[in-house]
Amino acid sequence: MVAAALADGTADRDCVFEVFARRLRQGRRYGVVGGTGRLLEALPRFRFGDGELAALRAQGLTDRRLLDWLADFRFSGDIDGYAEGDLYFPGSPVLTVRAPFAEGVLLETLVLSVLNHDSAIASAAARMVSAACERPCIEMGSRRTHEEAAVAAARAAHLVGFVSSSNLEAGRRYGVPTTGTSAHAFTLLHDDERSAFEAQVAVLGKGTTLLVDTYDVEQGIRTAVDVAGPGLGGIRLDSGDLPTLARRARELLDSLGATRTRIIVTSDLDEYAIAGLMAAPVDGYGVGTSLVTGSGAPTAGMVYKLVERDGVPVAKRSEGKHSVGGRKHAVRRHDTHGVATAEVVTAGEVPARDGDRDLVVPLVRGGEICDPRSPADALTRARAHHERARAALPPEAFALSRAEPVLETVAQ
């Protein structure tokens, strides 16, 4: 596309591309915008160096004009979008790229890869955090997804309220608090469970969390309290019928005087399993597979569409998928109590109205990041933004059952 547009002179046409989702996945009631910060990190690095150009030539791409253009490529356009952590609904203009065609079209895959992945994880994780109410959720899914996606998933989970992650690299890059756990392998390594617990407590102190279900849960708990004393920090249950086991464990811990020892549960948890444990005496959830795979929706399904060319709205018109042309503005409307009532998306200006919040903020101007921050600072800020945006949703947003988006997207 770039080669042909360079050849016929259309490469420089002023274009507006819009990122949006046609629908929310899995009957979800809201989506969470994730990845904007990662995209802004990646943008300055998105260049074509000698290695990349040589590889393109080796793949048969010999168009001299295209290769020269790629060698000089550096994004020079503008990007606006929803602040990371904000919510989105069908048709929300999550990101808008204004640039010469060739530059804008080149960004498509980068933009969509980052936003589709991170928004999918953030949207699933937010439901888990809601289902857990105030109990902490811990991200433990690295081993169930691609090794780099794992870092992004840990970041997306923290964005929406997961307290920590087992992914040390997410700690290094983004300041996500990290936490560990011991595996059955550590117990099996030792001659008996007691030796394993002693080794762990000797190094990590009695505040550590001991995995008690390698052999027999009841005996495991007795041994754990015997080794660490009633001040043992926590126990972890990773198998079996967790509501029943957690209740029995709580009774046993209390009877042993370990009344403040926390019970952490893991084992293929998702938002429904977390909700099912609400009445059980559980103090924290470790979530793996279902988090990093978006709990049934591993991609957010966002698309990147040309909506304006030289100031003229454009849109695909044949049967099937429809898009609305023209650059969009968006506000979230709130009632007098501050509760969100609608997502207003329009190609024109939105008349100012009490309770409206502008959703689109400038992210890049002339290729330069508007508000450069360290990756960790950007995430902290997005976390706070997410918390505010979510707090404004009506209570029915947090039901887990399939339904329509909680806010209707309206044109005005």
Add this chain to the structure above:
Amino acid sequence: MVAAALADGTADRDCVFEVFARRLRQGRRYGVVGGTGRLLEALPRFRFGDGELAALRAQGLTDRRLLDWLADFRFSGDIDGYAEGDLYFPGSPVLTVRAPFAEGVLLETLVLSVLNHDSAIASAAARMVSAACERPCIEMGSRRTHEEAAVAAARAAHLVGFVSSSNLEAGRRYGVPTTGTSAHAFTLLHDDERSAFEAQVAVLGKGTTLLVDTYDVEQGIRTAVDVAGPGLGGIRLDSGDLPTLARRARELLDSLGATRTRIIVTSDLDEYAIAGLMAAPVDGYGVGTSLVTGSGAPTAGMVYKLVERDGVPVAKRSEGKHSVGGRKHAVRRHDTHGVATAEVVTAGEVPARDGDRDLVVPLVRGGEICDPRSPADALTRARAHHERARAALPPEAFALSRAEPVLETVAQ
């Protein structure tokens, strides 16, 4: 775990860890081992440099002995496993790591991340290739998954027979043949469809594939043939009822003399949609979302379990998940016609028998890769291995409906 094992002297215990899947996802009949080559690429780079160690200290990890050990870490053990591209069934010992405990346990997340992701994609992609029979499948899903997972997904798809990918980086790293497409944005960029087609044909020749469904498919096809002539390489349909559209497109192309112009279809295809197009005059499938998300199973669910310690089989024994202790051998049994009949997995030796194929090959010895190859060569070899292994499956393996694994895993 490593800190505690270093402290109590168990870190050096000779351990065997096994990677296996307890079940196949989604009622699939076989799984495909993907990622082994990527794992062997990553292994020598899996070290802790100054940056990583400083980050660990910043995260509160102050154990001097552990930090020193990590600084010196370099995997020194042995790895055996199924050759990449081979098939697996529940309990197949896909990878076996033999090393001192601390080294083996440190590899867990890396090993599982790579194998779980790549095997999930390869297993889904193999079904698409089967459903397409001899028609080519093209990988186009980069924008629907994490930007690095996208490269691995393109690689995994090629492993099982996808002919090409739109991911240029997969071409660069792994020699995956690359191919492009034009988007609706390219048509919309131009003043009319004809100008867009002329621009594309001028640069890419009449052998290119033109996207004909931006405005009206019939008119698009007429314009395409008018611009490129009856020698037009292909048209692409990306929306609507594809079986109907493809039939009409074929008739129209034929009536215009473009009898050899190929019809490429895209638009949320998965293995079922591909199968549903078998009777339609389609010449190739572009597959995106469902490929990179594993068509409903985005992770293979493989686990990494300690099965032997100092020569003694070990296994978790409490309720819930069960594992079988001890290092495993595995052969695939075949009948006299060369058709696979069983997956024999045993902790002992398997008596040699006609038609048996040893499944476990040495991959790493003393930390060194046994058969070092370039990433592209390793993939080529794995592709050939996959084709042979799949050719030995009984025909019922290729049905798409949910069922039991096509081979039973038997102990002997």
